[in-house]
Amino acid sequence: MAPDGPKSAEDRLIAAYFRPLATHPxxxxxxxxxxxxxxxxxxxLVLTADAVIGGxxxxxxxxxxxxxxxxxxxxLSDLAAKGAKPxxxxxxxxxxxxxxxxxxELFARGLGTDAEQYECPLLGGDSVRTTGPIAISITALGSVPANTMVRRSGAQAGDAVMVTGTIGDAALGLELRDAVTAAKRWKLDNKFSYQLMRRYLLPQPRNALAEAIRLxxxxxxxxSxxxxxxxxxxxxxxxxxxxxDVARVPLSEAATSVVASEAAAIEKVLTGGDDYEIVCTVPQERLADFRAAADAARVPVADIGRVTAARAPPRFLGRDGKPMKFKQTSFSHF
Amino acid sequence: MAPDGPKSAEDRLIAAYFRPLATHPxxxxxxxxxxxxxxxxxxxLVLTADAVIGGxxxxxxxxxxxxxxxxxxxxLSDLAAKGAKPxxxxxxxxxxxxxxxxxxELFARGLGTDAEQYECPLLGGDSVRTTGPIAISITALGSVPANTMVRRSGAQAGDAVMVTGTIGDAALGLELRDAVTAAKRWKLDNKFSYQLMRRYLLPQPRNALAEAIRLxxxxxxxxSxxxxxxxxxxxxxxxxxxxxDVARVPLSEAATSVVASEAAAIEKVLTGGDDYEIVCTVPQERLADFRAAADAARVPVADIGRVTAARAPPRFLGRDGKPMKFKQTSFSHF
Known part of the structure; x- marks a missing residue:
């Protein structure tokens, strides 16, 4: 509130669209x-920060x-993978x-819907001008009972490697948006094309599985x-x-159809980004409990292989039992 | 680490320049x-997020x-104003x-120096590509003993209005960088020009005063x-x-010299941004303790006026005792 001038446009935007989202005391x-x-x-406390940039x-x-x-x-996907509650x-x-x-207005509406759905309210922030594309940075906070955060570092030889949902859809969806010829090349109908592009547009983080992962x-x-x-x-x-075992990596019907048309697309499925599924390792004696908890949370999980003792990159074994070679193993913006 | 490819450039940058800063377990x-x-x-916990954008x-x-x-x-300036420790x-x-x-490399070096100086270590983050200008977003966390955070909402009629340091230097410094003629118009020598531009370039947050403010x-x-x-x-x-009382608002020698050359510059001093000083209200019975604590912390503080009971914008009284009028009361990016 300014002493003898109008409120700034920034203050007005915050008051109109973001204050209603700030429901946390x-x-x-x-x-x-x-x-x-x-x-x-x-x-x-479990803390994560990610930026998304227009274009x-x-x-x-x-x-x-x-x-x-x-x-x-x-x-939210990072918090879920660590077993944390937002x-x-x-x-x-x-x-x-x-x-x-x-x-x-629409941005704030979408944010508010998700904040409510995932019980992760807006606590604060900053709005600024840029001469570049829209840039959004979010820091999310979650919590776990003391000393129970699930790290990347606890995998043991013999553990099952589990993944949620289906892998590769978002990467194929991005290709469909980038390359107009992809749908034709892959002989995809509109329904499958839409499903894949939708996976890229809107991740479905696995927060429902957080507790099962933590335990x-x-x-x-x-x-990602x-x-x-x-x-x-x-x-x-x-x-x-x-x-x-690559044959056990869960694919959607749409992705299965793409790989059937173009076998080489399996590389994009396995190395493309934006899945926002969870990969975790589960000791054999916890596997039944993990599956039961995943069922109860209605999150599909698949056993795709086994942790082995060598300190080495994982091997992705094709139908011939031989390790696959990949041109680029990981998505990088740099 | 990729299974059979090189590390991504992003991973390499993080490992080379940011991992050494991540000293917190x-x-x-x-x-x-x-x-x-x-x-x-x-x-x-006290939480704040601010973005700074190139240009x-x-x-x-x-x-x-x-x-x-x-x-x-x-x-850090936001944490200081709330009485919080980073x-x-x-x-x-x-x-x-x-x-x-x-x-x-230089960015990380500057960040590391300050993280050490202010005891505010890097906990995590994200690096991404943009087609626009450099965009940096930081979320800082601090702490205060339960229920002692100093809010904006506690001012009471009769409290003294105190500010730290000097006001207006950064706004004048920005004008000096934006308008090549400003230094001549204001008859500023190089030393004063440099001091003002430096205040815009590098804020000096008042974290040393946090405890005195909290108490x-x-x-x-x-x-800001x-x-x-x-x-x-x-x-x-x-x-x-x-x-x-505008005459009691503390100005640096350089800003005093500007206002002596151009009386109207007082408006920029009082309404320009980027001071990163603290304005606080202190009950009369706490004033001696506050001043003693500020002295001990070597932070200059000045008593510039008094909180009054009316629910109204504050009045900035000139030498004639009349409220000043400002064209624009507050800096806004929008």
Whole structure:
């Protein structure tokens, strides 16, 4: 509130569209310098930050509510993989002048819907101008009972390697949006094309599985830069390897259809990014409990292989039993 | 680590320049999806997020270490104003392709120096590509003993209005960088010009004063969008007003010299942004303790006026005792 002038446009946008989202008492209605959070006693905080940039992580034409959801969900996916329950998030939003107010309104609406669905309220943030594309950075906070966060580093030889959902859909969806000829090349009907593109547009983070992971997994991470590269990272910090049976990697009907048309597409499926599924390792004696908990949470999980003792990159074994070779193992923006 | 390919360039940059900064055990050496923090028992968390954008919050030619420090310090300033002790921060860094690795190296070096100086270690983050200018978003976490965070909303009629340091230097420094004729118009020598431009380049947040504020202030906020607008916000959420004696607002020698050359520059001094000083209200009975604590912390503080009972914008009284009128009361990017 300015002493003898009108409110700034920034203050007005925040008051109109973001204050209604700041339902947590610690958000102080976005009227203070900071937010205030009393962490649950006997719990550890779990913290993650991810940025999404227009033209890099989403298409400029994507609907603003989908963009907001994606920005929040990529962070929620990290919390889920660590077995953490969301507490809330902070947002910084950099907008070019040309973005109309209706975009901001729809963005806030999408964000609010997800904040409610995932019980992860807006705690605070900052809005600024940019001369570049829309840039959204979100820091999400979660909590786990003390000393129970599931790390990448706990995998042990003999553990089962499990993944949620289906792998590769988003990477194929991105290819469909990037290359107009892909749908024809892959002989995809509209339904399958739409399903794959939708997976790229809007991740479905596995927060419903967080508790099952926390109670049963020896190591876990979310699959955001491709299964091959991400499992490689998990194996590296755990000091182990893994043998993965590629035939057991779960594919959607649409992705199965793509691979049937173009066998080489399996590389994109396994190394493309944006899955936002979870890969975790589960000791054999916890496997029945993990499966039961996943069933109860209605999250499909698949056993795709086994952790092995060698400190080495995981092997992805094809139908011939031989390790596959990949041109690029992991998605990188650099 | 990729199974059978080289590390991605992103992984390599993180390992080379940012991993050495991740000295907190909860940063997990930046090898996990998230960071882990055990908040101090009996404390509340204080959370803030600010973004700085190339060409908006800093000049593209500014040295990368100064940019890093500014990005962290604008957040540290918020923690200081709330009486909070820093715990750590998360960073998202969006870089255009053209930025050379030497820039990243210098950026990380500046960030590391400040992380050490302010005891605010890097906990985690994300690095991404952008087609726009460099965009840096930082979320900083601090802590206060439970229920002691200093809000904007606690000012009471009769409290003294105190500010730290000097006001207006950064806004004049920005004008000096934007308008080549300003130094001549203001008859500034090189020393004064440099001092003012330096204040814009590199904020000096008042974290040394945090404890004194927490123990003595009834309300506080950092001055980042101009004293007039920011004190207006504090008065608004506190439901009070204030009478400020403009002659008692502390100015540096350089700013005094500018106002002597151009009386109208006082408006820029009072309404320009980027001070990163603190304005707080202190009950009369706490004033001696507050001044003693500020002296001990070597932070200059000045009594500039009094909180009054009316729910109204604060009045900035000129030498004639009449309220000044301002064209624009507060800096806004929108």
């Amino acid at each position: 610690g958000a102080l209605k976005l009227t203070d310098d900071t937010a205030l959070l009393t962490p649950p006693a006997g719990h550890d 890099v992580h989403f298409f400029p034409a994507d609907e603003a509510d989908m963009v907001a959801k994606k920005a929040l969900r990529v962070n 507490l809330g998030f902070l947002l910084t939003l950099a907008l070019p002048k040309a973005v109309p107010e209706t975009w901001v 049963n997994a020896s190591a876990a991470m979310d699959v 830069d491709g299964l091959v590269g991400d499992l490689g990272k998990l194996c590296d910090v755990s000091g182990v390897s893994a043998d993965i | 909860g940063a997990l050496k930046l090898t996990d999806d998230t960071a882990l923090l055990t908040p101090p028992a009996g404390h509340d 908006v919050h800093f000049f593209p030619a500014d040295e990368a270490d100064m940019v890093a420090k500014k990005a962290l310090r604008v957040n 715990l750590g921060f998360l960073l998202t860094l969006a870089l255009p392709k053209a930025v050379p690795e030497t820039w990243v 003595n202030a009834s309300a506080a906020m950092d001055v 969008d101009g004293l007039v607008g920011d004190l207006g916000k504090l008065c608004d959420v506190s439901g009070v007003s204030a009478d400020i």
